Amino acid sequence: MQLTGPAYREYDYILAGGGMAGLSLAYYLSKSSLSSRRILIIDRGIRKEQTFCYWSAETSDFDFLAEKSWESLYFHSSRPSSIKIAIEPYTYHKINRKDWFSHVEAELSKYPNIHFLTAEIQSIAFQGVGSLVQTSEGKFYACEKIFDSFSPFPCDNANPKHLKQHFLGWEVECNFNNFDTEAAHLFDFRVAFGKECEFMYVLPTSPRKALFEYTFFSGTLREPEFYRDKIKSYLFAYYGLTEDDYLIKEEESGVIPMRNNPNAVENLYQKHLKIGTSGGFVKSTTGYSFYRTQKFCQDLVASLEKGPSPQLVIPHRPWKIWLDEVFLQVLIDQKIAGSKVFESLFYNNKPALLLKFLQEETSWKEDLRLMWSVPTLPFVRAALKTINRSKIK
Numbered sequence: 001m002q003l004t005g006p007a008y009r010e011y012d013y014i015l016a017g018g019g020m021a022g023l024s025l026a027y028y029l030s031k032s033s034l035s036s037r038r039i040l041i042i043d044r045g046i047r048k049e050q051t052f053c054y055w056s057a058e059t060s061d062f063d064f065l066a067e068k069s070w071e072s073l074y075f076h077s078s079r080p081s082s083i084k085i086a087i088e089p090y091t092y093h094k095i096n097r098k099d100w101f102s103h104v105e106a107e108l109s110k111y112p113n114i115h116f117l118t119a120e121i122q123s124i125a126f127q128g129v130g131s132l133v134q135t136s137e138g139k140f141y142a143c144e145k146i147f148d149s150f151s152p153f154p155c156d157n158a159n160p161k162h163l164k165q166h167f168l169g170w171e172v173e174c175n176f177n178n179f180d181t182e183a184a185h186l187f188d189f190r191v192a193f194g195k196e197c198e199f200m201y202v203l204p205t206s207p208r209k210a211l212f213e214y215t216f217f218s219g220t221l222r223e224p225e226f227y228r229d230k231i232k233s234y235l236f237a238y239y240g241l242t243e244d245d246y247l248i249k250e251e252e253s254g255v256i257p258m259r260n261n262p263n264a265v266e267n268l269y270q271k272h273l274k275i276g277t278s279g280g281f282v283k284s285t286t287g288y289s290f291y292r293t294q295k296f297c298q299d300l301v302a303s304l305e306k307g308p309s310p311q312l313v314i315p316h317r318p319w320k321i322w323l324d325e326v327f328l329q330v331l332i333d334q335k336i337a338g339s340k341v342f343e344s345l346f347y348n349n350k351p352a353l354l355l356k357f358l359q360e361e362t363s364w365k366e367d368l369r370l371m372w373s374v375p376t377l378p379f380v381r382a383a384l385k386t387i388n389r390s391k392i393k
């Protein structure tokens with residue numbers, strides 16, 4: 001079925017931004033008791049190359065779309081031997097953007113009340129009891145709520161103290177078998193020689209095809225050629241591949257904010273709600289948001305089904321936010337190399353516990369255990385800085 005264009009000027013819900021978060025929310029609305037509401041999804045319609053990777057312990061609606069899933073991961077550091085870790089009960093999945101969007105759009109097209117508009121969103125303003133969205137294709141009115149995933153998240157790309165996950169990746173294909181598909185390489189810190197947190201991320205999806213992503217958790221962005229040169233050198237150093245040996249099938253790049261949301265926490269009484277990256281759905285210490293977005297959107301729909309409530313869009317957990325702040329401060333301070341921090345976490349803890357922690361599913365006792373496993377001084381110094389900062393506020 002075709003996606004339907006807007007039939008009305010007035011909708012119950014308007015989803016301003018139809019990227020991953022907007023469509024995830026529309027998907028869960030369509031599966032809920034709110035499925036008959038008039039919903040308009042507005043997007044400018046330009047989509048970049050992108051993959052969605054996540055780890056989960058339980059099966060989710062989209063696992064079947066994964067191009068590849070792994071039960072084990074490699075961790076490489078400056079130590080002579082690399083470790084291969086079983087991540088049970090978790091599985092790491094890689095979904096290609098095109099497969100995910102095609103599937104979700106096909107599901108949404110089954111609902112005649114869910115409409116799509118390709119347009120530039122210009123502004124959002126309150127009007128009467130609802131809100132008005134001004135677009136390049138005219139004005140649309142949301143009687144109940146606007147879910148905004150298009151507004152920029154406050155992160156300054158030029159400010160080195162605003163940490164970002166910045167990366168450029170190539171999907172390469174060889175005409176001979178070259179890659180061990182048994183495990184994904186989440187962190188390869190053998191490329192990190194300085195204090196900045198940089199690593200290669202490798203997802204071998206077949207013996208001939210793999211995604212190589214040169215990644216930084218830092219405040220200073222580089223020119224695209226810098227990341228490309230790093231990938232070329234890596235392919236040669238670790239796989240013996242020269243440029244004649246592979247084809248670059250796709251290139252993807254991104255700058256993802258690694259900051260806690262400085263905006264006020266939102267509750268469901270509000271008419272204009274930010275979701276996705278705009279709403280701070282990205283986990284600040286990892287840059288991952290696909291899995292969290294699914295969880296937050298499911299919870300959001302469950303709360304909307306109950307009617308007006310003070311429920312928060314994102315659970316507000318000051319302890320977890322503080323732990324993130326400290327971790328980010330350590331990466332900003334660079335008193336210790338980022339690679340050493342991850343090394344201590346991976347070598348001193350069970351990998352599943354670490355993944356649980358990064359998913360914010362650990363208890364405070366487990367958090368304390370993890371905190372003991374990292375180098376004390378840089379973390380104490382960073383913790384004091386965050387405490388002083390909050391006193392000044």
Ligand SMILES: Cc1cc2nc3c(=O)[nH]c(=O)nc-3n(C[C@H](O)[C@H](O)[C@H](O)COP(=O)(O)OP(=O)(O)OC[C@H]3O[C@@H](n4cnc5c(N)ncnc54)[C@H](O)[C@@H]3O)c2cc1C
Nearest residue numbers: 017019020021043044052053121150254276277288289290
């Ligand atoms: C290359 C890349 C790879 C990533 N890989 C992963 C991953 O593996 N795992 C993971 O968990 N996270 C990943 N992320 C992070 C995150 O999951 C994605 O950024 C995700 O797309 C965020 O969803 P979103 O809806 O918040 O933003 P987007 O998907 O960017 O959606 C925002 C939408 O708003 C629209 N828009 C913006 N401005 C306007 C306007 N003025 N008018 C109309 N429309 C507008 C855009 O067209 C876009 O479709 C990745 C990010 C990038 C960039």
